[in-house]
Amino acid sequence: MNAGATVEWLAIPAALPDAGARQAAEARQSQLTKPPGALGRLEAIAIQIAALQGTEQPCVDKVHITVFAGDHGVAVEGVSAFPQAVTAEMVKNFARGGAAICVAARILGASLEVINLGTAHDTGPLDGVKDRRLGPGTANFTLESAMDVHQLAHALGIGRHAAERARLNGAQLFIGGEMGIGNTTAASALACALLDAPPDRLAGPGTGLDARGVTHKIEIIRRALACHSTHHGTPLEALRRLGGFEIAALTGGYITCAHLGLPVLVDGFISSVAALAAARLCPGAEHWFLFSHASAEPGHRSVLDALDARPLLNLEMRLGEGSGAAVAVPLLRMACALHNEMATFAEAGVSGKSP
Amino acid sequence: MNAGATVEWLAIPAALPDAGARQAAEARQSQLTKPPGALGRLEAIAIQIAALQGTEQPCVDKVHITVFAGDHGVAVEGVSAFPQAVTAEMVKNFARGGAAICVAARILGASLEVINLGTAHDTGPLDGVKDRRLGPGTANFTLESAMDVHQLAHALGIGRHAAERARLNGAQLFIGGEMGIGNTTAASALACALLDAPPDRLAGPGTGLDARGVTHKIEIIRRALACHSTHHGTPLEALRRLGGFEIAALTGGYITCAHLGLPVLVDGFISSVAALAAARLCPGAEHWFLFSHASAEPGHRSVLDALDARPLLNLEMRLGEGSGAAVAVPLLRMACALHNEMATFAEAGVSGKSP
Numbered sequence: 235m236n237a238g239a240t241v242e243w244l245a246i247p248a249a250l251p252d253a254g255a256r257q258a259a260e261a262r263q264s265q266l267t268k269p270p271g272a273l274g275r276l277e278a279i280a281i282q283i284a285a286l287q288g289t290e291q292p293c294v295d296k297v298h299i300t301v302f303a304g305d306h307g308v309a310v311e312g313v314s315a316f317p318q319a320v321t322a323e324m325v326k327n328f329a330r331g332g333a334a335i336c337v338a339a340r341i342l343g344a345s346l347e348v349i350n351l352g353t354a355h356d357t358g359p360l361d362g363v364k365d366r367r368l369g370p371g372t373a374n375f376t377l378e379s380a381m382d383v384h385q386l387a388h389a390l391g392i393g394r395h396a397a398e399r400a401r402l403n404g405a406q407l408f409i410g411g412e413m414g415i416g417n418t419t420a421a422s423a424l425a426c427a428l429l430d431a432p433p434d435r436l437a438g439p440g441t442g443l444d445a446r447g448v449t450h451k452i453e454i455i456r457r458a459l460a461c462h463s464t465h466h467g468t469p470l471e472a473l474r475r476l477g478g479f480e481i482a483a484l485t486g487g488y489i490t491c492a493h494l495g496l497p498v499l500v501d502g503f504i505s506s507v508a509a510l511a512a513a514r515l516c517p518g519a520e521h522w523f524l525f526s527h528a529s530a531e532p533g534h535r536s537v538l539d540a541l542d543a544r545p546l547l548n549l550e551m552r553l554g555e556g557s558g559a560a561v562a563v564p565l566l567r568m569a570c571a572l573h574n575e576m577a578t579f580a581e582a583g584v585s586g587k588s589p
Numbered sequence: 590m591n592a593g594a595t596v597e598w599l600a601i602p603a604a605l606p607d608a609g610a611r612q613a614a615e616a617r618q619s620q621l622t623k624p625p626g627a628l629g630r631l632e633a634i635a636i637q638i639a640a641l642q643g644t645e646q647p648c649v650d651k652v653h654i655t656v657f658a659g660d661h662g663v664a665v666e667g668v669s670a671f672p673q674a675v676t677a678e679m680v681k682n683f684a685r686g687g688a689a690i691c692v693a694a695r696i697l698g699a700s701l702e703v704i705n706l707g708t709a710h711d712t713g714p715l716d717g718v719k720d721r722r723l724g725p726g727t728a729n730f731t732l733e734s735a736m737d738v739h740q741l742a743h744a745l746g747i748g749r750h751a752a753e754r755a756r757l758n759g760a761q762l763f764i765g766g767e768m769g770i771g772n773t774t775a776a777s778a779l780a781c782a783l784l785d786a787p788p789d790r791l792a793g794p795g796t797g798l799d800a801r802g803v804t805h806k807i808e809i810i811r812r813a814l815a816c817h818s819t820h821h822g823t824p825l826e827a828l829r830r831l832g833g834f835e836i837a838a839l840t841g842g843y844i845t846c847a848h849l850g851l852p853v854l855v856d857g858f859i860s861s862v863a864a865l866a867a868a869r870l871c872p873g874a875e876h877w878f879l880f881s882h883a884s885a886e887p888g889h890r891s892v893l894d895a896l897d898a899r900p901l902l903n904l905e906m907r908l909g910e911g912s913g914a915a916v917a918v919p920l921l922r923m924a925c926a927l928h929n930e931m932a933t934f935a936e937a938g939v940s941g942k943s944p
Contacts, residue, residue: 267687267688268688269670269671269797270797271907272796273689273904273906273908274904274905275904275905276906314943315624315943316940316942316943320940323938323939324622324939327622327937330932332931332936333623333931334621334623334927334931337926337927337930337931338923338926338927340930341926441627442626442627442942530629549630551627551629551630552624553624557628560923561631561920564920564923565904571696576689577682577685577686577687577688582678582685582688584675584678584682587671587796588671588672
């Protein structure tokens with residue numbers, strides 16, 4: 235069966251984290267030569283990755299990053315500070331290694347792939363960019379559904395295959411990134427539908443709208459929600475009507491990671507909305523998600539709260555591309571190294587707490 | 590002149606950051622292929638390091654870490670959750686590479702040295718630990734000054750020499766760490782004197798006191814402040830009477846970095862109190878300090894506020910040893926790499942913001 239054409243696989247429950255590995259990792263942490271809890275959240279991170287990887291000694295040396303790019307019909311409504319041409323231009327920039335995520339991937343020694351799911355402007359053939367175009371961007375969702383059922387299924391499947399490639403190549407951590415002018419508008423609209431929240435709580439400046447621009451963006455989202463209000467009751471329909479190619483691909487990628495037992499490090503606002511959709515579609519998917527950073531995009535807080543997520547970093551980043559997740563990878567690696575390599579009280583002959 | 594015996598050098602003004610390099614770095618940031626400000630605090634960090642290093646393209650690949658260890662006479666008052674023997678035991682753990690800072694230094698490829706300024710218990714000779722013992726720990730500062738004038742001058746000079754060695758060895762970033770049972774009590778007392786603040790605002794659980802233990806610690810600090818109240822008016826006297834060997838060494842090290850123009854990444858509560866003392870003793874020293882993390886120790890906030898400091902991380906760490914600073918190093922490296930290696934709009938042919 236062609237995974238790109240059906241969507242039943244989304245509802246398969248996620249793999250279960252390993253409770254025994256978690257307990258072993260907790261026991262190990264309590265024996266390391268430091269006051270209990272003194273490494274703060276790094277201790278919890280190491281224990282969480284241990285449970286997800288099913289081992290007392292977790293490792294995220296091998297990181298795979300897939301950046302999904304696609305354009306948005308709603309961009310015609312003037313919801314972005316940048317022209318739509320930038321999506322295709324940035325895909326070329328990814329191919330040449332000049333974008334932030336390319337630099338970060340080099341620093342991390344991570345594998346990086348870029349998938350064009352449908353830019354409005356042609357890029358021509360590009361080394362290192364997979365061409366999976368489903369159209370010249372989504373439709374303008376203030377007037378019609380962003381995607382038809384085939385586009386949605388294919389976008390989800392493209393994400394699925396990216397996660398499967400990551401697993402086959404031995405990745406220990408999956409990062410999804412996104413690029414698409416207008417995609418904070420799509421993500422905000424989708425989050426409004428999933429959370430039943432008003433647009434003014436979730437919409438923000440994106441790449442740099444001023445206050446008037448944000449007001450206009452809120453109005454556009456309100457119009458879209460009204461257009462689809464009788465139909466966006468299920469997460470899948472909300473994703474099809476209000477999402478985007480890259481948001482659907484992220485959703486499919488995240489769900490596949492949860493099926494395969496591959497930990498995901500979620501980036502910022504748009505990625506978190508995809509993670510929320512994934513959690514709504516796939517029972518238990520959220521157990522496989524670690525959250526890297528709190529975005530400067532104001533709606534991120536509501537989405538994180540809905541996922542009961544506490545991101546590691548708050549650096550006021552708002553770039554996307556997976557960049558915030560990439561910046562957090564060294565913290566995960568440090569957490570694992572400290573967990574695996576520190577001496578225990580017994581090994582080091584160090585006294586414990588006073589009675 | 591023996592730097593270990595005099596303290597006049599502390600008051601030499603700090604080097605000046607390079608305003609031209611700062612402007613060049615700011616100009617570069619504005620041309621990189623991302624919405625302006627989208628990398629958040631990573632942009633400001635790269636620009637700050639550029640100004641400190643006097644170059645448009647900053648780099649912190651070469652990191653030097655010195656851990657200063659020393660015992661505290663006030664430990665006899667029962668102010669720590671751990672027995673005093675742990676200071677010497679942890680010095681041995683440093684020598685064997687089993688402590689958190691040893692693991693972190695290996696991950697970072699950083700040079701690490703450990704200096705014993707005076708443990709109460711003998712460690713015997715240890716490979717990789719410099720023996721600079723000034724006594725079996727400081728005196729109990731609830732009864733007398735923690736250090737005499739010679740001990741203070743020598744401790745400051747030991748820190749000075751550590752920073753000078755770091756510079757000679759080509760370090761681009763200096764991290765000071767500390768180990769000493771009882772040293773959150775000393776640091777809290779010193780901060781109370783420097784900030785004219787009450788002990789209950791600055792004292793906390795340290796390595797893990799319970800509420801009753803914290804109350805007792807506050808009482809001990811109150812007694813110490815009363816004992817020295819007519820004398821701790823100058824930062825140097827406060828440091829001598831209420832500080833510790835390792836806190837004084839950190840202070841001397843930080844000031845020397847400021848003199849030499851070597852950026853410092855400050856660790857947590859105790860290191861920040863030393864940074865505060867350094868800023869009070871050396872005009873302009875604070876310009877050379879970057880702050881790595883907000884400690885779980887509650888008094889850290891007041892000390893950071895006094896230094897107008899915004900740390901990068903908040904991971905609820907409270908270990909010391911320089912570990913929080915080490916964990917933040919990859920963020921600085923990522924900030925520099927993104928700043929140096931991303932394509933500009935012109936190079937990549939990417940459109941700027943819409944008019």
